[in-house]
């Protein structure tokens with residue numbers, strides 16, 4: 518499994534690139550949340566500051582033994598109430 522943190526701007530502007538897929542060989546999963554620390558967007562390298570909305574993206578190969586496990590909570594807060602609050606201001 519490949520893990521990426523993607524900034525809100527990239528997720529919005531590169532929608533096609535980051536859309537979730539479920540293919541024969543791989544599938545992807547995007548989880549929206551609030552950054553728990555300061556990160557760099559894995560696509561563009563732009564800074565994602567703690568407290569900003571970002572996405573945890575998993576790319577999982579069906580052919581690999583390295584299967585998906587839940588990792589998002591270590592990096593982002595996925596509480597929907599907090600996300601809504603964050604997005605409204």
Ligand SMILES: [Zn+2]
Pocket residue numbers: 523524526527558559560561562563
């Ligand atoms: Zn980016």
